[in-house]
Amino acid sequence: MEEEYIKLILGLKLKQIRTDKNLSLFGLSKLSGLSKSYLNEIEKGKKYPKPDKIAILAEKLDVPYDQMVSLKLDKNLAPIGEILKSKILKEIPLEIFGIKESTLIEIVANAPTKVNAFISTIIEIAQHYNFSRENFYLASVRSLQEANNNYFEDLENSVLKFAKAYQIDLNQTITSKELEEILIEEYGYTINQNELNKHESLSDLRSIFVPKKKTLLLANTIDEAQKTFIYAKELAYNYLELKDRLFTFSWIKFDNFDQVLNNFYASYFAGALILPxxxxxxxxxxxxxxxxxxxxxxxxxxxxxxxxxxxxxxxxxxxxxxxxxxxxxxxxxxxxxxxxxxxxxxxxxxxxxxxxxxxxxxxxxxxxxxxxxxxxxxxxxxxxxxxxxxxxxxxxxxxxxxxxxxxxxxxxxxxxxxxxxxxxxxxxxxxxxxxxxxxxxxxxxxxxxxxxxxxxxxxxxxxxxxxxxxxxxxxxxxxxxxxxxxxxxxx
Structure with a gap:
């Protein structure tokens, strides 16, 4: 397990043992000789004490040393352990909503039985409705849109700067030809409109980007509007320097949430460019x-x-x-x-x-x-x-x-x-x-x-x-x- 999770588990165990013995942090501080602030840092998973400090806590709380350092949690905290081991919290894009992982774990730790029931219910509902990782990520992006009233000032400003830098007149209809020229001349792209349609299994795809040779494969069935949007998205990935990205449109595979989020940012940029x-x-x-x-x-x-x-x-x-x-x-x-x-x-x-x-x-x-x-x-x-x-x-x-x-x-x-x-x-x-x-x-x-x-x-x-x-x-x-x-x- 990652070091930070080991810290969290010890903190959760210490807090549970302390509260089971009706001890306040102040009381445990007096009993152990360790400062209240130091104990608080341990319980929040921010610090992991040295063995001699753990030995003091084990002695004063009258629990075996091995129990203190064991990663095994009792039945009340076991669900939290499962969550930590599964690393599901790493899958949740907490940072885009300004939530700290430690804060979420503290909430769980304060009411483990109730929160475990809640989490189990969510998992059961998700399984019943075939709620996938993809659904979760897309729901997270929608929540981000809602939180920002679906308006992103920094992306809007980036479009204006891009248009000025490449002398694109936003008062005129933007064509695929002028965007293609920028992709080729500025970013070294090669455009291929013949290869994709040779493969019957790829009939639902509009484009594939091959990063090694900066080759953009386009379906020859797309219309002018679709081509313009695809070009605008590619320009967004490059101009905004979005490295972690998806390579097909429509997308069929992703490795992490950043790819889904960057796909949204690139799409927003493209829409703002084409529709001023x-x-x-x-x-x-x-x-x-x-x-x-x-x-x-x-x-x-x-x-x-x-x-x-x-x-x-x-x-x-x-x-x-x-x-x-x-x-x-x-x-x-x-x-x-x-x-x-x-x-x-x-x-x-x-x-x-x-x-x-x-x-x-x-x-x-x-x-x-x-x-x-x-x-x-x-x-x-x-x-x-x-x-x-x-x-x-x-x-x-x-x-x-x-x-x-x-x-x-x-x-x-x-x-x-x-x-x-x-x-x-x-x-x-x-x-x-x-x-x-x-x-x-x-x-x-x-x-x-x-x-x-x-x-x-x-x-x-x-x-x-x-x-x-x-x-x-x-x-x-x-x-x-x-x-x-x-x-x-x-x-």
Whole structure:
């Protein structure tokens, strides 16, 4: 075991033995002749005493020396030992949230039985829902986004410095050609667009970077927007000096959390470069100032940039919190196969911690009244390359309304597959101050739920399943009411 963990285990054991004997740190200090501050450092795992000091503590606490130095913990502390041995705490990116590992261990040590039960519950849930290391890392990145309102000032400034250094005009549409030139001339890249498509098993990959020879292999099926984004990400890795990185897009393998985090940083940089903040902010202001929603102007803004709808919507989630003080929003990406009744939520982000909408992993039917699903059915039944919809979604159970923008496109890598991207803005006083067209009567308002199995909306024409979970909850409520009445009657 690592030295720091050996220190922690001794500290945990000393604290447990001391508290079992009803001794304060001050009391143990008087008993052993060792200073209170020194004992405190031992218990926190910051210092490991010399053998003679351990011998003094063992004698005064009336425990065998071997028990003191043994790495074996009793049943109350055993779960903590398992956590330390597994090195799971090394997997958790505590530092990005400003949490010290020692602080977390101290919390665990203060209530080992309860925390062990909690940890065991989390592990059981994770196993039940097939919660992988990948899921955990991605959830950590989402938490980082939420903690920063999905806006990273240092990355925004890096984009401006990069544009100035390489004389890129952010007021003009950025093309793959000008970014490719920088990759080749400045960073010594070789671009190959023939090799990747020779391998059938790599059909889902858009690019592979081979670092030894700085060769970027590109799929010849990607469009101009996708190529531009890939080039922008590669520039980000180099300009930001992100050494620990992923080498495929979409990524299939990672070794540590830093690779996942740096992938996010590079993607953010790419989005900020291709979709400049000032331009989008000004155009959104124009749209928000109108009394009626101008769909043509909104779509024109979307297609102004050399970017996919997904990149455009994600970029909006960076800009709205910073420039409009609109923090209560969500982002969803769904996928759907033609002629199937399944809709898969592949990505979500919530900046407000609101209850709805959210992913559900129990094979329930997502509400068919969502704009996200509506545009997927529309594009499946049309010959269009892009479907757009906007609605006000009202969640009666949560008493919340969202202004939802949603776009659907064909999946460029899978035949008969589609994807939709949506952002929802919570309708509150702040949104009412910023968006003038909320009273536009042409915007349809729909009552929605999360899943059919939990939805109380009556006579829903789109319902795919009875509200079985809701009915069960109501039945339990009835039972609880009768039990309460019986308690009153016989008390």
């Amino acid at each position: 903040r000032t331009t989008i902010s000004n155009q959104l202001s124009t749209i928000f100032e109108k009394d009626r929603f101008d769909e043509k102007l909104f779509l024109k803004m979307m297609h102004t940039f050399n970017a996919s709808p997904e990149s455009f919507y994600q970029r909006i989630t960076n800009i709205l919190p910073k420039d409009f003080n609109i923090h209560n929003l969500f982002f969803l990406r769904f996928t759907h196969e033609a002629k199937s009744n399944k809709f898969h939520l592949k990505k979500e982000l919530h900046l407000s911690h609101q209850h709805s909408p959210h992913a559900n992993e129990t094979n329930e039917f997502y509400c068919r009244r969502w704009a996200s699903l509506g545009v997927l059915k529309d594009i499946e039944n049309s010959n269009k390359t892009h479907e757009f919809a906007m609605q006000i979604s009202h969640y009666p159970d949560d008493k919340m309304k969202y202004l939802v923008f949603s776009s659907a496109t064909k999946d460029p890598f899978k035949d008969n597959h589609y994807r939709s991207i949506s952002i929802g803005l919570l309708i509150n006083k702040q949104l009412e101050r910023k968006v003038n067209f909320l009273e536009d009567t042409s915007i349809k308002t729909l009552d929605v739920g999360v899943t059919c199995q939990r939805c109380a909306i009556k006579d829903c024409e789109a319902r795919q399943s009875p509200p079985v979970w809701l009915n069960k909850a109501m039945e339990n409520q009835k039972i609880e009411t009768v039990v309460t009445e019986l308690h009153k009657k016989f008390s």
